[in-house]
Amino acid sequence: MAEKMLKFVQTAQAMPEKRTASERAGDFDEIYREFAATKATEQASRCSQCGVPFCQVHCPLHNNIPDWLRMTAEGRLEEAYELSQATNTFPEVCGRICPQDRLCEGNCVIEQSGHGTVTIGSIEKYITEKAWEAGWVQAPKPTHGERPQSIGIIGAGPAGLAAADKLRRLGYAVHVYDRYDRAGGLMIYGIPNFKLEKHVVERRTALLEAAGVTFHMNFEVGRDASLDDLRKKHDAVLIATGVYKARELQAPGSGLDNIVPAMTYLTASNRNGLGDKVPEYDSGKLNAAGKKVVVIGGGDTAMDCVRTAIRQGATAVHCLYRRDKANMPGSMREVKNAEEEGVEFVWLSLPKSFRGGDFNASAEAGFDKLKQADPAAARVKDVSFQGGEGVSAVHASRMKLGPADASGRQVPVEIENADFDQPADIVIKALGFDPEDLAQAFKAPHLEVTRWGTVKISARSKMTNIPGVFAAGDIVRGASLVVWAIRDGRDCADAIHQFIQSKVQPSAVAAE
């Protein structure tokens, strides 16, 4: 039944039902159930239809949120879906995994006035799931017929797939190359099932295939072809390869066994969930069952690791982060979920070394000497132990927050004589990601990158310094969000279309 809008908010905020912590710790299924139709309508009707919708301004895709909320409240679900998908290639993905508390919902006017935000993400997911059920989600079809040009896209993550969708609608032949065996990028091998079930991504890939997009999987650019080879084959090339070089922790003992990078751990878990044979998971090396787990880091990747470990049956899971809760980069919603599931956060703690048997006492002493002799070298030199021995504890210092640095963030400062040991059978490093050296990997020494190693593009044309080569997503922004990758992919598709049309005969452009 249509809900009356444009009144003061009287209806209390409600999220879709969340499964209990003990139930969800026993499986990898998503933690929220579906909204019932009446609930979705009622919750959508809480929107105040603001004249200046800050939610829309703060959504990277500038989704027309108030309008699709109104349509949902009025029971006009198909129209709501049409409007929502017009600006977002994967609305059901964003509805599930956008950090809404930092984007649309964090800027909802009724949130700011203390009534609790409209649950925008859940309603976006609801609309799109209903559209899938009703058969309204269709494979993208060329709207102006087929065009003779082809586009090569390197990377089947959200940036590459969003561009593929739009370019196919424009009638181009689209070829997507990816070094993995499945399309989806981090949506498949990084983000765990309990946040985003894999079938949600897989049905989108199937739709693109049905639309005529050609996927070349297990194809690594740099190994199986150079960037120049692809340029010769296609009229334009899009680089959407993401960022995968894990940041390292330089500390004594960092070479001990069972200290693993987050992506290695998460990929093994995701592959196991997908039914792949994963020897290192089966052997127990990358499986937290029955183990004490320590995760180092405070971002969303760290949250995914701690919650995966809980589901695998770890006996204890501790997350060490050098700042406090208020200053951690991860989404507060995810921290709350992790706390409910039994994760213990050890705020204001900085790992100094790793213990394994009796090795560490001397390694630490060696490191202290090195630090006295050359503090700069001690920070960067790898003094890790490579003895094949397993880690048994993380030796960490307690920190306090000191004065802010130039960026305005308070700097963590070590508290003297307050070190402690956190017992661990497995340590997962979730310290962030940097770009790989693409110019070298792609055998394209002229490809211009920034000082952070991300690919440099023109803000206007979205093109790199190599004509006809564009770039989008994390490889341009650094590690970011799915919603930004979608935005970049869509923008690049428009830019590629403009680039190609500017080269074809003016009569062909006029004919459109």
Ligand SMILES: Cc1cc2nc3c(=O)[nH]c(=O)nc-3n(C[C@H](O)[C@H](O)[C@H](O)COP(=O)(O)OP(=O)(O)OC[C@H]3O[C@@H](n4cnc5c(N)ncnc54)[C@H](O)[C@@H]3O)c2cc1C
């Ligand atoms: C553990 C984890 C959890 C996250 N959780 C969230 C979340 O909850 N919400 C959110 O919004 N964001 C989250 N993110 C961030 C988000 O996943 C990324 O910002 C987003 O996936 C970037 O999209 P992309 O298309 O640029 O790159 P990716 O998704 O990384 O895709 C890049 C693709 O390029 C391929 N590739 C790389 N090099 C080559 C090559 N040489 N040849 C061929 N193919 C290549 C890769 O195999 C990959 O498939 C998370 C990230 C991680 C690591």
Ligand code: SF4
């Ligand atoms: S795409 Fe993300 S930020 Fe935009 S409305 Fe949806 S959930 Fe909010």
